Amino acid sequence: MMQPQIILLKEGTDSSQGVPQIVSNINACQSVADAVRTTLGPRGMDKLIINDQGKSIISNDGATILKNLDIVHPAAKTLVDIAKSQDAEVGDGTTSVVLLAGEFLKQSKPFIEENVHPQIVIRAFRKATDLAVQRIKEISVKVKKDDKGEHRELLEKCAATTLSSKLVAHQKDFFAKMVVDAVMHLDELLPLNMIGVKKVTGGALEDSMLVAGVAFKKTFSYAGFEMQRKQYEKPLIALLNVELELKAEKENAEVRVDNVQEYQSIVDAEWKILYEKLDHVHKSGAKVVLSKLPIGDVATQYFADRDMFCAGRVPDEDLKRTLKACGGSIQTTCQNLASNVLGSCEKFEEIQIGGERYNLFTGCPQARTCTMILRGGAEQFIEETERSLHDAIMIVRRAMKNDAVVAGVNV
Template identity: 60%
Template sequence: MSMPGMMQPPIILLRGKFPFQRSQNLLTSSIDGTDSSQGKGQLLSNIGACLAVVDCVASTLGPRGMDKLIVSNRGEATISNDGATILKLLEIVHPAAKSLVDIARAQDAEVGDGTTSVTLLAGEMLRECKSFIEEGVNPYIVMKGYRKATQLAIEEIKKLAIPIDKSNPEQFRQHLLKCAATSMSSKLIQNDKPFFTNMAVDAVMCLNQEDLNEDYIGVKRVPGGGMQDSLLVKGVAFKKTFSYAGFEQQPKSFTDPSVLCLNVELELKAEKDNAEVRVEDVNEYQKIVDAEWDIIYNKLEAIVKTGAKVVLSKLPIGDLATQYFADRDIFCAGRVAADDMKRVTQALGGSVQSTVSDIDTTKHLGKCGKFEERQIGSERFNIFTECPASKTCTIILRGGAEQFIAEVDRSLHDAIMIVRRTIKHSTIVGGGGAIEMEVSKRLREHSRSIQGKQQLIISAFAKSLEGIPRQLCDNAGFDATDILNKLRMQHAKNDIWAGVDIENEGVGNSVELFIWEPALVKINAIASASEAACLVLSVDETIRNPQSEGQNPGPPIDRQTAQSAMRGRGGMRGGRGRGRRM
């Protein structure tokens, strides 16, 4: 067993565009001049560039994966082991290598986790087919074999997937917790998995179970305190907005208040900002001023008549309105962010009104059980809880450094996405390389039943799947060859869920060890990786216009047009900025 103090992964520093000297030319080749060779040379160059990218993120895979510290040109530091985040921050300029960035982003958007796995799989597929390209095999034959192997692999995963029973809510929740814990096992927050897995599952269960829209899960960061000080608000919470004098006189807590959401500006504007008014008598000017005051007072009176105790607006609420509401025991907040306002209306009911002249108190006002303004760390938060129509929640994250809180946010996002996918699709597979080894075994068996070059290519695809358990072993410091031999032996004995046991440095049953992942993660990862590999293999020449690297002045114009344009400019010399000639 590893000591608790040794659980935290070491950190590798990346500076600039890419730290590895051996791959610098590959990754920045479009700056120094993209490789303009054709055929086999171009293919091998593109494969080498992709493998250099894969080597950068491979060490982040699994529970013992390392973190990367990426420093931008402006000195901004980011600590992460999320594949999509790392590839996004690295300024990869090689045209072919950018395809790996695209599949990592697609995996993150579609599933939320497995971004490192999909990049690693694509690299292993390219590594295995490199020898075929060097020997002169047509890339189309390799692509045809890979597509066939991908189809077979997805079918096998669907056959092996274990359905989750939703009839028992408590048991179903335990299954969701296991899936979330597997996602967090490779993150910075792995030592606090019980705390954050419950938070992730509770957050998803607060949503509408029909669409599970993650946009209704708000995340707020408050530096200071420890991770265990983070909290989940089953409702809406947002930071106190800018306020004017009189705000402190307003009540900060209500029970069963009515809430009015507006998109109306409640502020007096200086006359010079909005209009030019010409008057001949001072009394006429006073009438104009009085009319402006009457307009805003009529708005405020209409709001008070609705009976709302909390008034929120996307636009500013000025000092006059703030004091007016304070005198009548009404809380107000202006400049509320659009996403926060959207979640308020989702949780409390009602709707955002763009006018105060026709407010229906039965339809346009929201309700909540309790409203309060509470101090959390160095920030004050407006919190709505006990909402009758609650389909939203807010996670308030605490921690030391800002970079650390940002990584906790990313880790929690991955876990939330995994829980969502598990609820929607309700099938899981064993992690720890178990599903990859079993699919690899079955693809090898299938390859022996066919003849020709496709047999070798499908076998190479099967070998590329073993890259996941091999990298897990390498990152944990195990003997990868020994562990893989044991895994092959166990799968040959029909031990379907035999995978890498990181804790005991050996082989174990992934399902019994509760190393679970949604089947959709693996299906999407294999499909995306295969598509990216085929895309790279389909490019046999890069055509670059040297002029495109410089400033593009636009299409050339003839001499007559240029002269007429200059005459037009000359004719305007007496215009704005130089006075008008008399």
């Protein structure tokens, strides 16, 4: 009598194992390594990738390329994870880790084919890792943090080495100085989210600038903003999450009135509520009013008449960075706007950058923050510049936190 067949795995599952499967995994990983191999080094080439949405990405960054490749092989996916973890932990060297992993697998392939047990190969790799780490510690150079000039020069070299294989290699000295300035502007914890990056198309790469404070694109403006001042010295800043405009009721709003006077009283009440809010903001002494929600044309003109600047619909990220840098707190009401809930900075100004208007807050007392404003031709070009600078920022942060570096090649 035949034994009944027990199916443990779902239909279509590949349950191959042993040497052929390990070799198959190695081959898959080698294919991934070959995909990014030519991006490495000063003569490395960029890759053009079209994603599912039809957006084109031009990049030299290993992690970015692998993220956008639709890799389905499970073993090859581990190489993508290696690149992602390298990007998160160190920031640079994402291509190098993939190539090294691919090369190690390639060297182990003949041993696997000759039936050497994988555990023996792994044991050898572990021993080699210990020896490599030991050797790296021997040849590492201690960072002299006491000599400020030498320390800064070393950091600039680290940044330039990172940028030498990127799209911005020709401007690496310019950007290396900018990156070091940006990281040195932060406090001891070196929080990455306190470096903002804004992109403005047009202009040359050298037109990029570093703002020692918070900068964001001018938000949508209502009538009356032309009359507002564009520059203030030591202003108080009100950060709101309040809508300052007359609401047009649409859904589920039904008001029944018997005569015109009742209707007029409803309209008057609405105006009174708005003006009460505006009066409270004005009496607080704030000169700059930022809100996450819209600030309408009535409010804009009200503030303009009283020598105040306002901006509504400020993106959440920008509002939070302004909060951290300038102090104060985000208010959900206009009542009791005391001085302890208002922020402040040394200087506020609105300037023209390319085709955009930007609001700049400099001399922020609470937290040390800065904003990079990148310029360049095509959108993809600026995005790749941002990715390159992210790598350089991460490396400079790493060099400032650690007390030793290993020499790289700066061609």
